[in-house]
Amino acid sequence: HSIADLGDLRGKRVLVRSDLNVPLENDSTGSPAITDDGRIRASVPTIKSLSDAGARVIVAAHLGRPKGVPEAKYSLAPVATRLGELLGRDVTFATDTVGEGARSAVDGAGEGDVVLLENLRFNAGETAKSAEERAEFAGQLASLADVFVSDGFGVVHREQASVFDVARLLPSAVGGLVETEVDVLRRLTTDPERPYAVVLGGAKVSDKLAVIDNLIQTADRLLIGGGMVFTFLKAQGHEVGKSLLEQDQVDTVKGYLEQAQERGVEIVLPVDVVAATEFSADAEHDVVAVDAIPSERMGLDIGPESSTLFAEKLADCRTVFWNGPMGAFEMEPYAAGTAAIAKALVDITADGALTVVGGGDSAAAVRQLGFTDDQFGHISTGGGASLEYLEGKQLPGLTVLDES
Ligand code: 3PG
Secondary structure, eight states, X not given: XXXXXXXXXXXXXXXXXXXXXXXXXXXXXXXXXXXXOHHHHHHHHHHHHHHHTTOEEEEEOOOSOOOSSOOGGGXXXXXXXXXXXXXXSOEEEOSSSSXXXXXXXXXXOOTTOEEEOSOGGGSHHHHOSSHHHHHHHHHXXXXXXXEEEEOOGGGTTOOXXXXXXXXXXXXXXXXXXXXXXXXXHHHHHSSOOSSEEEEEOSSOSTTTHHHHHHHHHHOSEEXXXXXXXXXXXXXXXXXXXXXXXXXXXXXXXXXXXXXXXXXXXXXXXXXXXXXXXXXXXXXXXXXXXXXXXXXXXXEEEEOHHHHHHHHHHHHTOSEEEEESOSSOTTSGGGOHHHHHHHHHHHHHHHTTOEEEEESHHHHHHHHHTTXXXXXXXXXXXXXXXXXXXXTTXXXXXXXXXXXX
């Protein structure tokens, strides 16, 4: 069901699950500041349209991974302020999620008003393994509202109270952000225009095993960088010095390399890396070939020859999905590889290719490097969620809506 199927929403209490999990850093005064508000911006259209329709909008979201009890540093208060600025109207921030604070904020809300509840994960029931505990918390959330709108694409892979259980308790609909995200990912998984390449980076291979397994069946090219690439280089017989390495995954990766070869899927690995003495912007660093990484150095970015090679491999692609930075982009000396991928994607987007950037880190990276969202086909708000979608997994937050 879409929001339109919920009928006239004027005066109705609408609970919206959004993904407002944004990166925060303390500013010079020591107060938390949002470093990338992409997810809040992406959530605004649904919230605004409900408010414009006269609904009493109750937004529920999480921030970070608090362990079921309130912790000041994970308060959504700064997010409420930013959401208000982007909506251009006041947002009432409730001091708790389902207690007195929430109830009085919801009772006080008139038509078109927007309330943001405090961090869902301040309540153990939100992420509880036990279905009963989750259902109990979901019941408390549901009692605040008349209908439910699921719009947090970044959390649809989580079987959590506010994503999954609550949809069984209230008339439910899928929000516009989730609809858009799923439409784009469906284009990647059903008959993508070819060549179809996937660029994977980020720290850990173990997070990406399932998706690599699936992509070997569907993609034409797999380009690999980031911390995870050193496990691939090791599997090819290279020494990687002090670089990130998941020794226990080397055999699995060898298996993938063989499978890819049998299937005619091209796996593109870097030919050079930027190797530094330590994980720091001022560390001594040089470009070295992948077969000459000194034992006391760690690779922190793909090198310039690799950037050129990767850009060439992307130039003729008609479909590209990218998840994970190529290096430690937040430090200037190790940002060039990630910037090169972004630039290659921007170029082919201008030529009509479908390019999708998935995941909080990659989205933050392209913005930090000075690119804008409209230079890409789509910037997904989901990291884990978009990867699990590509893995072909059933996502609980989506299947529950199909049931309802
Ligand atoms: C994300 O950041 O990918 C989503 O907000 C989900 O957060 P989680 O991984 O802590 O469940």
